[in-house]
Amino acid sequence: MQRSFEEWVGAPEKGQKRLITLLFENMSISATLRRLNNERGHVQIKYDDANGVAFREWMRVVFSKSNSQSCGNYIEIHKIDHQVFRILPFPLKEKPDNLIVHDWLLHKGAGKHRSGDALQEIQAIIQSIEFVDSEGQSHYNRMFSHQFASWAWEIEKRVVPGLGLKSDFEKDGTWVEVEFGNARTYYQDFLKFLLAFKHGSAQIGVLVVPSESFARHLCNVGRRRAESKGKACYSGMIHFENVRREFQYLEFMLSMPIAIAGIGSQ
Numbered sequence: 001m002q003r004s005f006e007e008w009v010g011a012p013e014k015g016q017k018r019l020i021t022l023l024f025e026n027m028s029i030s031a032t033l034r035r036l037n038n039e040r041g042h043v044q045i046k047y048d049d050a051n052g053v054a055f056r057e058w059m060r061v062v063f064s065k066s067n068s069q070s071c072g073n074y075i076e077i078h079k080i081d082h083q084v085f086r087i088l089p090f091p092l093k094e095k096p097d098n099l100i101v102h103d104w105l106l107h108k109g110a111g112k113h114r115s116g117d118a119l120q121e122i123q124a125i126i127q128s129i130e131f132v133d134s135e136g137q138s139h140y141n142r143m144f145s146h147q148f149a150s151w152a153w154e155i156e157k158r159v160v161p162g163l164g165l166k167s168d169f170e171k172d173g174t175w176v177e178v179e180f181g182n183a184r185t186y187y188q189d190f191l192k193f194l195l196a197f198k199h200g201s202a203q204i205g206v207l208v209v210p211s212e213s214f215a216r217h218l219c220n221v222g223r224r225r226a227e228s229k230g231k232a233c234y235s236g237m238i239h240f241e242n243v244r245r246e247f248q249y250l251e252f253m254l255s256m257p258i259a260i261a262g263i264g265s266q
Contacts, residue, residue: 006041009033012034021085022047024086025058102211103240105260108257110257118174122261134221136225173201176205177205177208178208179207183238185238193205204256207258214263
């Protein structure tokens with residue numbers, strides 16, 4: 001059973017605030033937990049006064065791109081008790097053995113979502129998946145399902161109640177398809193996005209596909225496995241460069257924001 005962050009953190013009523021303690025490294029500071037008086041009732045943790053200098057400096061160092069030990073855009077919050085929370089950096093560094101996003105293709109205003117929570121989370125999820133040289137697409141499909149679930153995304157959400165189509169992942173109006181299929185299986189992914197946009201809550205569709213080199217690697221892994229089972233061949237796989245070439249012929253019918261991420265190892 002999932003709980004909202006507001007409930008988990010013990011947020012006050014809208015328009016109210018209370019003091020909490022943040023623990024980090026071997027230090028601690030007092031901060032203010034606020035609940036904004038807006039429709040959503042967003043929660044803020046404020047540490048912008050003089051008391052928060054040490055924490056801000058720690059954050060700057062931890063998330064500096066020049067720091068090879070740890071860099072990224074997220075933190076983990078561990079609840080010690082009602083008033084005390086431990087802060088840990090989320091390991092978003094681009095390690096040689098983890099996947100990364102090599103390129104983005106952005107359509108119909110998808111660029112304004114680039115810095116939003118959803119696309120930042122998707123990039124974090126991709127970077128948290130280890131590249132394993134001997135594994136093929138089924139392994140990565142399992143890893144994506146596991147990681148998206150750990151970030152509280154809904155898995156296999158039905159696009160339209162009357163149809164059997166399901167989207168891989170959905171959260172707060174962001175619909176995601178991770179595609180390792182054959183050359184044009186991603187056409188159906190676009191159809192799912194459009195149906196969810198027309199009949200559901202979709203605000204943006206995100207298609208995640210391998211880069212050309214990563215697709216070639218996965219095909220080689222699949223081909224070796226097929227040959228070991230006595231099969232003659234292993235079919236090809238869609239990749240980002242092919243999607244980008246074909247997109248000019250498809251974009252006229254894509255009436256919603258769509259982002260396409262090309263992923264692979266470093």
